[in-house]
Amino acid sequence: MTYTRPGKTEYYLGIAEMIARRGTCLRRNYGAVIVNDDQIISTGYTGAPRGTKNCIDIGSCYRKEKKIPEGERYELCRSVHAEMNAIIHASRRQLLNSSLYIVGLSANGNKCVKNAEPCKLCKRLIINSGISTVFVGRGKDNILKMKVEDWIKNEKEWFSLETEHY
Secondary structure (H helix, E strand, C coil), rough: CCCCCHHHHHHHHHHHHHHHHCCCCCCCEEEEEEEEEEEEEEEEEEEECCCCCHHHCCCCCCHHHHCCCCCCCCCCCCCHHHHHHHHHHHHHHHHHCCCEEEEEEECCCCCCCCCCCCCCCHHHHHHCCCCCCEEEEECCCCCEEEEHHHHHHHHHHHCCCCCCCC
């Protein structure tokens, strides 16, 4: 068997996948890695705010109990998203023109989230942070690359207040 060295995108997405395994959500867990000039600046995973109990600790998920569809009503969730956690642990100077790598896993960690991408709120934070590119691992050989400047140009496509689904 011949060893194939992963490219940098696959390398950083692999790290994001490992970070996702630290997540504490009972539905899905995400891992995020922010990289600038080929240096990891910050990481984050899905989890409740510091000092508060995680869903895995209390054994329940309010959104799951109320049958709230995935991608809706995140304000009712205990968790802070992986992208948010990664952004708040870095300075804006470090984040300018950086890349964000994200992987989402099912709660049991067995499957990649195939339609993963940042939610509306995370997109707003990513725009304001100065991150320029987002890579989302959606399974083997399925990588979504997004330019943040395109979100700004096409804000009506994702920034509708009428729909809650991300």
